[in-house]
Amino acid sequence: MLWPCCSGPVALALLLSLWAAPQTRFSAGASALPTPPVARVNEKHRGFFREYCVECHGAKKREGKLRLDELSFALDSVQSADRWQKILGEINSGEMPPDDARQPSKTAKSDFLDNLSQTMVLARRTLSDTQGKITIRRLNRREYQNTIRDLLGVTVSVQDLPADGGAGTFDTVGSALFMSSDQFERYLELGRKALDHSFAKLGGGPKFFSVHREPETATNAAMQKAIEAVEAAQGRYVEWTAAVDKLAALPENQKLADEIRAMPTVKAVPARFYVQWSIKKPEPAPQTFGFADAAAADFHRSQYWKLQVDRDYLNLPHKDTGTYLTVFLGHSLEQIDAKKDWPPGDYLLRVKVGALEDSEPERCFLQVGQTDPGNPNSAKASFQPFTTLQITGTVERPQVLEIPVRIDSDTPRIFYLRERTGRGKDYKLAMDSPQQTGKHPKPALWIDWLELEGPVENNPKAGAAKSKAPEPLLQLASLSKSSPKASQAEARQILEPFAERAFRGKKPEPEFIDRLVALFEARVQAGESFDVAIRTPLSVILASPGFLYLQELGEEGKPRLLSPIEFASRLSYFLWSAPPDEPLLQLARSGEIKQPSVLARQIRRMIDSEKASAFIRGFLTQWLSLDRLDLFQFDLDLYPNFDDAAKDAARMEVFKTFEHLLRNGGSLTRLLKSDFVMVNGLLAQHYGIPGVEGNEFRKVTLPKDSQRGGLLGMAAILAMGSNGRESNPVERGAWVLRKLLNDPPPPAPANVPQIKRLEGRLLTTRERLAAHQEEPQCSQCHRKIDPIGFGLENFDASGKWRTQDSYFKRGVGEKGWEIDPAGAFYKGPAFKNFAELREIIANSPSRLSTGFSEALIEYALGRPVGFTDQALTQQMVQAAGRRNFLITDYLFALVTSREFQSK
Amino acid sequence: MTQPIPRRHFLRAAGTLIALPVMESLGYRAFASEKKITPPKRMVFLGMGFGVTQETWYPDVHQQGAHYVLPEGLLPLARHQKDFSILQGLTNKFNTEGHWGSTFWLTGANRYGVPGRNFNNSISADQVAAAVLGADTRYGSLHFTTNNGGGDGHGPGLSLAWNAQGKPIAGMDSPTLVFHRLFSEEKTSLEERKALLAQQKSILDAVLVDAKRVKRGVTKTDSDKLDEYLEGIRDIEIRIAKEEKWSGAPKAKAPLAEPAAGLGGKEQIKAFYDLAVAALQTDSTRVITYRQPVTALLKGLDLKSPVDSHSMSHYTMGLATGDASQLRDKIQSELLAGLMDKLKSVKEADGSSLFDHTCLVFGGNIRSVHSLDNCPTIVSGGGASIRLGEHMVLPKDTPLSNLWLTLLQGVGVSAERHGDSTGALSTLI
Structure with a gap:
């Protein structure tokens, strides 16, 4: 039971009773769209403008042939906005007023710049306002991938498609989604690839494959062999050096031998004597002793110590019943291979694994991944994990982990497992440990056995799974199988329903189908069999506008209600980023989808579906700008455990928290402050929360005084406000203003002179950023941004709690200090510490509520939120506000709005 | 390195139109020495x-x-x-x-x-x-x-x-990818390539039929947006026309x-x-x-x-x-x-x-x-x-x-x- 009673059918029906309203509201005021406000510079700056700008650029002086005395304070056209933009730019860059002119006070200048910047943002928004017009949407990368998945049951890689959006809008905004000839050809190729995969799956029949691996036999034998080879080489090395020693001892060689011994390199490492000897003297030839040259022999010498790793391995207690994962050297990667003839599809990797008793907790993680087939480096170097799992089993009582993996026809078929070790950290550990402790680091993980099996839907034990294959695919399967002899009629029987399904319920033109059949016929004439020939026209359907674009009929300037079929698509691309499924389409065909109770049930079904994760991830990533996490790598010397796995877990915490709230009748305000977190073992370790082990994210109740709970305590949010080394109060403060307080600072102005005065000095973060308050160009925004950022300084770059910070500058020194988080909002309340800061923010949920509503509108409708949306925003905020800001209430209010239902 | 030049190239070059493939297969440099063509x-x-x-x-x-x-x-x-x-x-x-x-x-x-x-x-x-x-x-x-x-x-x-x-x-x-686009010879024969170009044209014709359907009844804004798709198709048509001209000419040798x-x-x-x-x-x-x-x-x-x-x-x-x-x-x-x-x-x-x-x-x-x-x-x-x-x-x-x-x-x-x-x-x- 995921839905608490408070958001049950009764309440929902209440909301949905508004459903009838849109239509009536429509006829009443379809043409009366509110006019956007005119952006206007505040009159109170008239004096400032006259005194510091017009005095030189007026009717009399006209410096630089520029007259500003007649410039209107209203930014009501692109031209006037551009003129004001230039004025703003000149002042920001410090060009104006010129140094030799009278200068305004810093406060007056800050206030003027503040107002002008905000006015400029408003003017740009006003002038680019689309009056609620929705531009037709092309499927973005995510939607394309999900749509292909739902149609053909395969997941295609969309890396080759150009990235969507980029102009600061969501990836659902139609006007920002472009199309080009290259892209068309890629759709053709990708569609064909997907079809080939799909047919390969079908062609594989119901066969189920599996492989079981007991790794010890292979590992132990390999270790033994490696030891023998190295020992044999060692024997030859000893013989060679003895031969050199013998010659060097001869009186006639005494002088040369002394010379070599005196060389700095030999002094540093005496064993290098032999390689130096070999450079001077051809005898005794290293080749006689089985080495390619003296350098190879010397290399053997330098690597000989590593033998100990293998030796130690063979002394480990459980090496005969399983395999250990060593650190970097030796057996650090275990693997399991899928056979070449296995069809592409979803498989299951099973591994029985345990951690050694005294392993450090941060090492008890297993990573599963693959290597880059295009990378010429060794598997160790190019290993890329896709899953990181905490190991809670022991060697005595190992656990069995099941890891879903995918095999595509063009991806590598080997899956590797290794201990979670940071980039370069394993190497360091492996190299440093022998020098420091005389021993190779102990392994942390032990594997009993591995299994790989699949395709999962063919598992004889899971009988019902078969019906999960998408319908269009099953239809294709039955038709292409029953038609070994190609006939045009049968091709038509496949193409027509497939096109209608691909077009999400809209019927293709007969002429379109005719041309597809002709294409099919041409392939048959070219000698292709039915099930190959049919793929050409099928792939054309997947590159057609009817598939790639969400067509909604309409007339310019006259909003029109969506048809039920169109509505079904808009709804499913909103909540699933995927096409409507058969139940939705059926309800659309019958028109029932418009009945309030039916719609309520469907929305609930959609939110509870696994597919809703596409909405959760897609929306949150963009709304909260989580992609910033990928912009930089963390410095693992400073944050040894904040690797990509930790980043992924941190990001997942945001998704899981929202998902929990969405599905359990939670309030949006829990994002500001909350008495619980959603964490897994890895993240709990990072936060220092005891008692959480394993890989499932779960709800953990927090103690009263916890710094966690809510976005401001989440590692993902805090890490974004850093550069991977130091926390960045400016990024954090600006993020809070943008996302939580719905008071975004204007975009960073171009051409502001950099403050270089403080370079090379040892200062605290506060002291360094104090410079922001000196220049009006900076202080206009930073007086609002920086104090919030300082309030979050108790979190380090990786989001861990700290009370002290330090700054290091090469050649200058290091300075440490106690963190002082106290501050005040600009013209607002003061706070002593993080807890108070969070409290203040949590006490103004209406700001978050408005910002969240606007973001949802833009994401769902696929157009920038405009001035015409004020009523809708208000409607959503009010609807949700009535019941403590339930997240589902925003969704319902939006879906049932006139705007959502109309084009 | 000189290779025998097919006779038809001379014929075409001597005629009114200097076909593009000639430029490619001979290289404009070959002309440059004889006819003082300046490099482009x-x-x-x-x-x-x-x-x-x-x-x-x-x-x-x-x-x-x-x-x-x-x-x-x-x-x-x-x-x-x-x-x-x-x-x-x-x-x-x-x-x-x-x-x-x-x-x-x-x-x-x-x-x-x-x-x-x-x-x-x-x-x-x-x-x-x-x-x-x-x-x-x-x-x-x-x-x-x-x-x-x-x-x-x-x-x-x-x-x-x-x-x-x-x-x-x-x-x-x-x-x-760039290397292959520039220098890798098509693995298919000229006839096959011509058939492929013909198929590509049929594909474009087919999607254009659907584009007409999708454009019908949509707003002016949407219709303009869909023009991007049509422009894309037109670009390919132009490219196909160019490819047809070039289909007889081998790609340049990779230097x-x-x-x-x-x-x-x-x-x-x-x-x-x-x-x-x-x-x-x-x-x-x-x-x-x-x-x-x-x-x-x-x-x-x-x-x-x-x-x-x-x-x-x-x-x-x-x-x-x-x-x-x-x-x-x-x-x-x-x-x-x-x-x-x-x-x-x-x-x-x-x-x-x-x-x-x-x-x-x-x-x-x-x-x-x-x-x-x-x-x-x-x-x-x-x-x-x-x-x-x-x-x-x-x-x-x-x-x-x-x-x-x-x-x-x-x-x-x-x-x-x-x-x-x-x-x-x-x-x-």
């Missing part, structure tokens, strides 16, 4: 995203002309100092986006120029050039790119290039080996430079743009502590960010110097070098940090017949578009204006 003009635009290190990249403004001291960031270019000019004072006046180093670099457009739209762009200089210079080559223009445009300070776009409608043109991000797979950072930039030279040398195209990686370049450098590209752009001298920024300048200059070496080493039939006929531009719309004035600009090569070897400080806020106009006219494209241009730069000629 080429243009190469290299855009670097986030800007340079202000303190160590720009020469002293007091040292103008040929006698200026090369600053540290440009030192690797010392051996070419006579052969490039560095310009100060250029700006795209409409750009206010401090992270958009490429979106408007070659276009000079006003993002907000069209009311009711929050993004607007116009044709880029390379496409103006390609419309003229690209008529006789297998590829009208080629675009290399990083796919991390946003993170690398390039801003929206798919490459440096924007088409006549102001829509982004896709670029290729893999040297291997270099296939680049290794999986190259990153510096190595990848070098591979792209080599491919650019090869593409020009074989006359496969005459116009190339390259939107260069920053993040990947930084990741590949052996930096003490990792620096992301955005932090690098907010560098502080003496800190890790400053080191990264300076190292990046140095490596970019080394790579650019290498490219100039290559262009100089390739000889044309008349004894001149490829460098003499190429107009090479290196720069971007961002100076450093978020500054969009005094855009870093290096122009080189003899293609546009401009003055080389000088440090020129132009009047503050001279439109970048004036430079593009000057260069376009220099390579023989009869443009009268471009972007927000106010006229050609007389100081450069």
Whole structure:
């Protein structure tokens, strides 16, 4: 039971009773769209403008042939906005007023710049306002991938498609989604690839494959062999050096031998004597002793110590019943291979694994991944994990982990497992440990056995799974199988329903189908069999506008209600980023989808579906700008455990928290402050929360005084406000203003002179950023941004709690200090510490509520939120506000709005 | 190396139309020696995203002309100092986006120029050039790119290039892909290829039928948006027509080996430079743009502590960010110097070098940090017949578009204006 009673059918029906309203509201005021406000510079700056700008650029002086005395304070056209933009730019860059002119006070200048910047943002928004017009949407990368998945049951890689959006809008905004000839050809190729995969799956029949691996036999034998080879080489090395020693001892060689011994390199490492000897003297030839040259022999010498790793391995207690994962050297990667003839599809990797008793907790993680087939480096170097799992089993009582993996026809078929070790950290550990402790680091993980099996839907034990294959695919399967002899009629029987399904319920033109059949016929004439020939026209359907674009009929300037079929698509691309499924389409065909109770049930079904994760991830990533996490790598010397796995877990915490709230009748305000977190073992370790082990994210109740709970305590949010080394109060403060307080600072102005005065000095973060308050160009925004950022300084770059910070500058020194988080909002309340800061923010949920509503509108409708949306925003905020800001209430209010239902 | 030339080529060449494939299979150089055909003009635009290190990249403004001291960031270019000019004072006046180093670099457009739209762009200089210079080559223009445009300070776009409608043109991000497109012979026979072209035409016809259906009954805005799809189809039709003309002509012989797979950072930039030279040398195209990686370049450098590209752009001298920024300048200059070496080493039939006929531009719309004035600009090569070897400080806020106009006219494209241009730069000629 995921839905608490408070958001049950009764309440929902209440909301949905508004459903009838849109239509009536429509006829009443379809043409009366509110006019956007005119952006206007505040009159109170008239004096400032006259005194510091017009005095030189007026009717009399006209410096630089520029007259500003007649410039209107209203930014009501692109031209006037551009003129004001230039004025703003000149002042920001410090060009104006010129140094030799009278200068305004810093406060007056800050206030003027503040107002002008905000006015400029408003003017740009006003002038680019689309009056609620929705531009037709092309499927973005995510939607394309999900749509292909739902149609053909395969997941295609969309890396080759150009990235969507980029102009600061969501990836659902139609006007920002472009199309080009290259892209068309890629759709053709990708569609064909997907079809080939799909047919390969079908062609594989119901066969189920599996492989079981007991790794010890292979590992132990390999270790033994490696030891023998190295020992044999060692024997030859000893013989060679003895031969050199013998010659060097001869009186006639005494002088040369002394010379070599005196060389700095030999002094540093005496064993290098032999390689130096070999450079001077051809005898005794290293080749006689089985080495390619003296350098190879010397290399053997330098690597000989590593033998100990293998030796130690063979002394480990459980090496005969399983395999250990060593650190970097030796057996650090275990693997399991899928056979070449296995069809592409979803498989299951099973591994029985345990951690050694005294392993450090941060090492008890297993990573599963693959290597880059295009990378010429060794598997160790190019290993890329896709899953990181905490190991809670022991060697005595190992656990069995099941890891879903995918095999595509063009991806590598080997899956590797290794201990979670940071980039370069394993190497360091492996190299440093022998020098420091005389021993190779102990392994942390032990594997009993591995299994790989699949395709999962063919598992004889899971009988019902078969019906999960998408319908269009099953239809294709039955038709292409029953038609070994190609006939045009049968091709038509496949193409027509497939096109209608691909077009999400809209019927293709007969002429379109005719041309597809002709294409099919041409392939048959070219000698292709039915099930190959049919793929050409099928792939054309997947590159057609009817598939790639969400067509909604309409007339310019006259909003029109969506048809039920169109509505079904808009709804499913909103909540699933995927096409409507058969139940939705059926309800659309019958028109029932418009009945309030039916719609309520469907929305609930959609939110509870696994597919809703596409909405959760897609929306949150963009709304909260989580992609910033990928912009930089963390410095693992400073944050040894904040690797990509930790980043992924941190990001997942945001998704899981929202998902929990969405599905359990939670309030949006829990994002500001909350008495619980959603964490897994890895993240709990990072936060220092005891008692959480394993890989499932779960709800953990927090103690009263916890710094966690809510976005401001989440590692993902805090890490974004850093550069991977130091926390960045400016990024954090600006993020809070943008996302939580719905008071975004204007975009960073171009051409502001950099403050270089403080370079090379040892200062605290506060002291360094104090410079922001000196220049009006900076202080206009930073007086609002920086104090919030300082309030979050108790979190380090990786989001861990700290009370002290330090700054290091090469050649200058290091300075440490106690963190002082106290501050005040600009013209607002003061706070002593993080807890108070969070409290203040949590006490103004209406700001978050408005910002969240606007973001949802833009994401769902696929157009920038405009001035015409004020009523809708208000409607959503009010609807949700009535019941403590339930997240589902925003969704319902939006879906049932006139705007959502109309084009 | 001379190969027997099929007789029909002579026949066609002697006739009224000199078919394009003849140019390719013989090479215009073959004509050049006999008929004194001058080598064609080429243009190469290299855009670097986030800007340079202000303190160590720009020469002293007091040292103008040929006698200026090369600053540290440009030192690797010392051996070419006579052969490039560095310009100060250029700006795209409409750009206010401090992270958009490429979106408007070659276009000079006003993002907000069209009311009711929050993004607007116009044709880029390379496409103006390609419309003229690209008529006789297998590829009208080629675009290399990083796919991390946003993170690398390039801003929206798919490459440096924007088409006549102001829509982004896709670029290729893999040297291997470029190599195969340029030099790998089709594995299919001529007949098969013709059949394939015929099939492609049928495919286009089919999707056009569906496009008509989708356009029916939609708003004017949607109909205009769907025109992008139709324009895409038209582009392919034009390409198919070109391919049909070229279908009998073998692709140029590769003057270099296939680049290794999986190259990153510096190595990848070098591979792209080599491919650019090869593409020009074989006359496969005459116009190339390259939107260069920053993040990947930084990741590949052996930096003490990792620096992301955005932090690098907010560098502080003496800190890790400053080191990264300076190292990046140095490596970019080394790579650019290498490219100039290559262009100089390739000889044309008349004894001149490829460098003499190429107009090479290196720069971007961002100076450093978020500054969009005094855009870093290096122009080189003899293609546009401009003055080389000088440090020129132009009047503050001279439109970048004036430079593009000057260069376009220099390579023989009869443009009268471009972007927000106010006229050609007389100081450069």
